[in-house]
Amino acid sequence: MVQAFHxxxxxxxxxxxxxxxxxxxxxxxxxxxxxxxxPLGAALxxxxxxxxxxxxxxxxxxxGFPPVVVGLFVYLMLSRSGPLGxxxxxxxPSLFTPTAMVVAQCIISFPLVAxxxxxxxxxxxxxxxxxxxxxxxxxxxxxxxxxxxxxxxxIVSVIAGFGSIISEVGAVMMVGGNIExxxxxxxxxxxxxxxxxxxxxxxxxxxxxLGLSFLANVVMLYLQGxxxxx
Amino acid sequence: MSEFIYRxxxxxxxxxxxxxxxxxxxxxxxxxxxxLVGPSGAGKSTLLRLLNFLEPPASGRIRFLDIEFSADQPMxxxxxxxxxxxxxxxxxxxxxxxxxxxxxxxxxxxRNSARRIExxxxxxxxxxxxxxxxRTLSGGEAQRVALARAMVxxxxxxxxDEPTANLDPYNVGxxxxxxxxxxxxxxxxxxxxxxxxxxxxxxAHRVALMLEGQxxxxxxxxxxxxxxxxxxxxxxxxxxxxx
Numbered sequence: 001m002v003q004a005f006h007x008x009x010x011x012x013x014x015x016x017x018x019x020x021x022x023x024x025x026x027x028x029x030x031x032x033x034x035x036x037x038x039p040l041g042a043a044l045x046x047x048x049x050x051x052x053x054x055x056x057x058x059x060x061x062x063x064g065f066p067p068v069v070v071g072l073f074v075y076l077m078l079s080r081s082g083p084l085g086x087x088x089x090x091x092x093p094s095l096f097t098p099t100a101m102v103v104a105q106c107i108i109s110f111p112l113v114a115x116x117x118x119x120x121x122x123x124x125x126x127x128x129x130x131x132x133x134x135x136x137x138x139x140x141x142x143x144x145x146x147x148x149x150x151x152x153x154x155i156v157s158v159i160a161g162f163g164s165i166i167s168e169v170g171a172v173m174m175v176g177g178n179i180e181x182x183x184x185x186x187x188x189x190x191x192x193x194x195x196x197x198x199x200x201x202x203x204x205x206x207x208x209x210l211g212l213s214f215l216a217n218v219v220m221l222y223l224q225g226x227x228x229x230x
Numbered sequence: 231m232s233e234f235i236y237r238x239x240x241x242x243x244x245x246x247x248x249x250x251x252x253x254x255x256x257x258x259x260x261x262x263x264x265x266l267v268g269p270s271g272a273g274k275s276t277l278l279r280l281l282n283f284l285e286p287p288a289s290g291r292i293r294f295l296d297i298e299f300s301a302d303q304p305m306x307x308x309x310x311x312x313x314x315x316x317x318x319x320x321x322x323x324x325x326x327x328x329x330x331x332x333x334x335x336x337x338x339x340x341r342n343s344a345r346r347i348e349x350x351x352x353x354x355x356x357x358x359x360x361x362x363x364x365r366t367l368s369g370g371e372a373q374r375v376a377l378a379r380a381m382v383x384x385x386x387x388x389x390x391d392e393p394t395a396n397l398d399p400y401n402v403g404x405x406x407x408x409x410x411x412x413x414x415x416x417x418x419x420x421x422x423x424x425x426x427x428x429x430x431x432x433x434a435h436r437v438a439l440m441l442e443g444q445x446x447x448x449x450x451x452x453x454x455x456x457x458x459x460x461x462x463x464x465x466x467x468x469x470x471x472x473x
Contacts, residue, residue, distance in 0.1 A: 128321045134282050135334040135379065136311040149324055
């Protein structure tokens with residue numbers, strides 16, 4: 001704890017770089033997961049279509065995906081001999097880059113965001129949709145209203161998505177490679193320092209990781225609290 | 231009262247292949263209070279959903295003002311917004327009373343409507359509760375908020391689906407007074423669904439009896455209650471089982 005405090009106070013540049021990269025990668029992944037997951041969850045919760053059950057089953061499977069398996073999948077896809085890697089298109093990220101880590105984290109977190117959003121939306125009174133349409137809402141306005149009514153659950157879905165990636169190590173280790181000044185994240189740094197026997201430093205980084213996770217959750221809970229008090 | 235606001239022609243509705251509604255002809259005058267009475271499951275609420283264009287008919291046509299609504303012809307939004315419904319069990323948004331009343335205006339992009347919202351809340355006697363969370367209200371208060379959020383939109387037609395079921399006599403009287411005033415002062419067409427024949431008698435200009443998805447009889451309120459032409463209407467008015 002003392003060492004963690006010293007590292008933070010001293011604004012150790014190496015540590016600062018790792019913290020910024022971790023937040024950048026997980027934050028970007030969470031942004032994309034939210035942009036994909038909330039509309040998908042809302043669509044699954046509100047509409048009925050052929051194959052819906054299959055999509056939900058796949059989503060539930062995705063919610064329990066081991067990150068290391070996701071890492072392996074992304075690794076195989078993006079490696080030079082992989083189906084995407086060999087295309088050599090500029091939009092497809094290379095392995096061992098922060099963008100590759102964002103892709104892996106996105107795959108880990110979006111099923112959680114979508115799954116919890118779907119559950120939250122399905123928990124809203126079913127008659128609400130018809131009643132707001134009777135007040136003049138279009139389909140789109142009715143969907144937004146239902147999402148707003150389910151906002152507590154939607155915020156929880158984002159918290160769950162963030163929690164699943166900020167503390168994740170397997171996937172980012174595989175597709176990022178834990179390269180110093182490039183793809184070293186808080187979690188992969190902990191693994192490295194532990195393997196080197198630097199338990200104090202590993203613990204210090206662990207405390208910082210916990211602190212960041214705690215801080216993010218406090219912000220989310222503050223937002224959740226505000227919705228209660230509106 | 232000669233102008234028709236609704237004209238229904240051979241309208242049917244089916245759920246899972248089962249026909250639940252068949253209305254051969256029905257006309258509703260602009261500015262009248264039209265009551266649909268009948269036992270539970272007679273198709274009254276289904277008909278109301280069709281009149282609010284929330285669901286399309288399986289077949290037939292509903293003419294609203296100068297435009298038609300059918301299975302393959304949806305009602306344009308601008309027309310749909312001229313009609314609204316107060317439901318038996320209103321679901322209020324998890325916001326305060328003011329925000330609930332403002333909701334429909336927000337959907338229409340109407341800002342600076344504070345005076346209209348105030349007037350609607352004053353009409354239903356809930357101005358003092360404007361900042362209270364809607365979900366903490368009693369059943370009667372919640373129904374009055376539902377009425378206020380519909381009235382504030384100044385619709386041409388207000389559909390009322392058992393608006394006073396399960397309410398105490400005080401709230402029943404209050405809501406009946408409000409809708410009566412709405413019809414008299416603004417000329418709003420009211421279509422009231424109720425299984426309470428006494429309420430229909432108190433409020434309506436014309437009454438229709440529905441049984442098993444069909445309209446048995448439509449008549450002016452006096453004729454309906456004093457000289458019913460169909461024996462099933464006579465039995466229903468007397469409070470006898472007709473279903």
